[in-house]
Amino acid sequence: KxxxxxxxxxxxxxxxxxxxxxxxxxxxxxxxxxxxxxxxxxxxxxxxxxxxxxxxxxxxxxxxxxxxxxxxxxxxxxxxxxxxxxxxxxxxxxxxxxxxxxxxxxxxxxxxxxxxxxxxxxxxxxxxxxxxxxxxxxxxxxxxxxxxxxxxxxxxxxxxxxxxxxxxxxxxxxxxxxxxxxxxxxxxxxxxxxxxxxxxLPDTIPFTNSIGMQLVPIQAGSFTMGSNDGGDNEKPPHLVTIGQAFFMQSTEVTQSQWQAVMGTKPWKGEVYVKEGSDYPATYVSWEDAVAFCQKLSQGEGKTYRLPTEAEWEYACRAGTTSAYSFGDDASQLSDYAWWGGILGDGNAKSEQYAHVVGTKKPNPWGLYDLHGNAYEWCSDWYDKEYYANSTARDPNGPDSGSFRVLRGGSWYYYAISARSSYRNVRTPDLRLNFIGFRVVAE
The missing domain is CATH 3.40.50.1460 (Rossmann fold)
Known part of the structure; x- marks a missing residue:
């Protein structure tokens, strides 16, 4: 035969x-x-x-x-x-x-x-x-x-x-x-x-890069960004289309990954920090995070960058329309996030630092710690009124501003700040113990 x-x-x-x-x-x-x-x-x-x-x-x-x-x-x-x-x-x-x-x-x-x-x-x-x-x-x-x-x-x-x-x-x-x-x-x-x-290989398969980052495919699609149940800067809810698929890191950038690329330890000796290879890299400014992405891109031969605010919320929601990616019940937050260590009465109250990544449940798209642990830098400038004038397809934020967007809440803050639509801001040069980031790859 x-x-x-x-x-x-x-x-x-x-x-x-x-x-x-x-x-x-x-x-x-x-x-x-x-x-x-x-x-x-x-x-x-x-x-x-x-x-x-x-x-x-x-x-x-x-x-x-x-x-x-x-x-x-x-x-x-x-x-x-x-x-x-x-x-x-x-x-x-x-x-x-x-x-x-x-x-x-x-x-x-x-x-x-x-x-x-x-x-x-x-x-x-x-x-x-x-x-x-x-x-x-x-x-x-x-x-x-x-x-x-x-x-x-x-x-x-x-x-x-x-x-x-x-x-x-x-x-x-x-x-x-x-x-x-x-x-x-x-x-x-x-x-x-x-x-x-x-x-x-199709773009529907996760991959791991040379420094151990796992990147999860996020397909193009549309969602309702913002919420009527949050602050004024989350309004109005509006339809947004993400026109191009991308890959998002499954966790926040870890200390070992930061050291592999940058060769530094900006968190060294700082308060409210736990050191270890799988803890998030904190005390990292927006400017530091952008420099990391540029250097990582050179080493990997692939474009890495911060997510836009729209990409971040789209990936966090993972097809959901609820306050959190797991629903509206904040009593379940501790299953998915480290939160409330300083402000609030959360599970980080007795462990006041960003925890090892990926130890809580992921969202429906396999992404960890989008709720809590460390606030994450997005690429956008911040404008409180931006949602009223945002483009409907692949918005990149205002052209200029004084602050950069932070998303996801952290171990430090109340449960409300870990909601999928919650927006926070800081100056791009600020470094704090509850701020980190994750990358996306094109």
């Missing part, structure tokens, strides 16, 4: 097509025959016609193959995971000890056809292993995980052949050594000249 499928597929391929052939199963090589074979599920070792010769397969993948049809694609990949356990169910012996058979872990055969890269599951003399928790062979499990996104080493959301090979080789070796106490080293034969993009 495999041969038939290939014979039907190959003639219809063009030069700019890409071809991936993946084989997972048993591999054999007869002692009197240097030709290696792959065993399909219904193969019979006694009947070579039921086996697939790798030499035959190589011939089929040549541009000028013996059939005269030719395999035209410039990009061809062979993934070969040949388990060397005996394919006959009544025997538990290694196939290499079966009568008349030799090892076929890494076939030593003619050079690969032009444009073909082959990745074998293990080196010569090794065995390719399975592990029940993976539901796959160790090799193919890591191939698939790499293609899904884990191989994206440069975090450009494009998965290339070189990245998949590098990820599969390293992770297969590590997994086999740590979990099975054996050596399994995938081997590559042949090279592709150029960059072959195997997969492009």
């Amino acid at each position: 495999i041969k038939k499928e290939l014979s039907l597929l190959i003639p219809g391929l063009e030069r700019e097509d890409s071809l991936i052939v993946a084989l997972a199963g048993h591999g054999v090589q007869f002692k009197a025959d240097k030709e290696p074979y792959f065993c399909p599920l219904d193969a019979r070792i006694s009947d070579k016609s039921t086996l697939i010769s790798l030499l035959w397969l190589y011939d089929q993948l040549k541009y000028d193959n013996p059939s005269g049809v030719g395999c035209k694609p410039r990009q061809k990949l062979l993934l070969y995971d040949a388990c060397r356990n005996n394919p006959t169910p009544e025997s538990k012996r290694s196939i290499t000890t079966s009568r008349g058979l030799a090892s076929n872990s890494l076939p030593q055969i003619a050079p690969l056809p032009e444009g073909l890269v082959a990745l074998f599951s293990c080196a010569e003399g090794q065995e390719a292993h399975q592990h029940e928790p993976l539901k796959h062979g160790v090799f193919f499990y890591h191939v698939l995980e790499g293609l899904k996104g884990k191989a994206d080493g440069d975090r450009d959301r494009k998965i290339t052949l070189d990245e998949v090979i590098a990820y599969t080789k390293s992770q297969t070796q590590i997994y086999a050594r740590l979990n099975l106490a054996i050596s399994q080293t995938p081997r590559q034969k042949g090279y592709f000249d150029g960059i072959w993009e195997l997969n492009s």
Whole structure:
């Protein structure tokens, strides 16, 4: 059946097509025959016609193959995971000890056809292993995980052949050594000249950058910004459209993340501060936060910035219209936020500092601490009357002002300040123990 499928597929391929052939199963090589074979599920070792010769397969993948049809694609990949356990169910012996058979872990055969890269599951003399928790062979499990996104080493959301090979080789070796106490080293034969993009990750998948920030996709959409139940600066409620999807950090920027980018500790020695890698970076001004985003962007090769006030409230509400993202009942706030440490009678009363990020429940979109913990800088200038004149699509705030917007409430303040629509302000040069920020990525 495999041969038939290939014979039907190959003639219809063009030069700019890409071809991936993946084989997972048993591999054999007869002692009197240097030709290696792959065993399909219904193969019979006694009947070579039921086996697939790798030499035959190589011939089929040549541009000028013996059939005269030719395999035209410039990009061809062979993934070969040949388990060397005996394919006959009544025997538990290694196939290499079966009568008349030799090892076929890494076939030593003619050079690969032009444009073909082959990745074998293990080196010569090794065995390719399975592990029940993976539901796959160790090799193919890591191939698939790499293609899904884990191989994206440069975090450009494009998965290339070189990245998949590098990820599969390293992770297969590590997994086999740590979990099975054996050596399994995938081997590559042949090279592709150029960059072959195997997969492009959609913008609906969270990603983690090089300093450990997890960024959650926020899709474009519309919502009602503001509230009639809050202060005058929250009125009038008005429809706002966020026209472009973006990524928002799932937590506030932590002290370790700040240090990784800026190399400083602005909170050091200050009051009402707990130090540690996963505590929020506080005593950070709006100007400091913007400088952080600029430096992070340079290091990551991607644009990072502060969220606009509209983006912040849109992400905080996460499709809700209630006072908080979890509803209108402020008695539930302690499940989602650290609040009321100085003003109010909240759960930070006896622990008067910004707490480790992500320890409370997230909002419906997987974002933590948007209510409480640390106030968060937004990019906008502040104008009390701005909502009456705001643009309906992607508002960026006034053109100028004296104050910058803060959102989300903090460990310091009353529950009312943690409402989704609540607006606070400070001068852009101010640093305080209850002010931090989170970033968005374009």
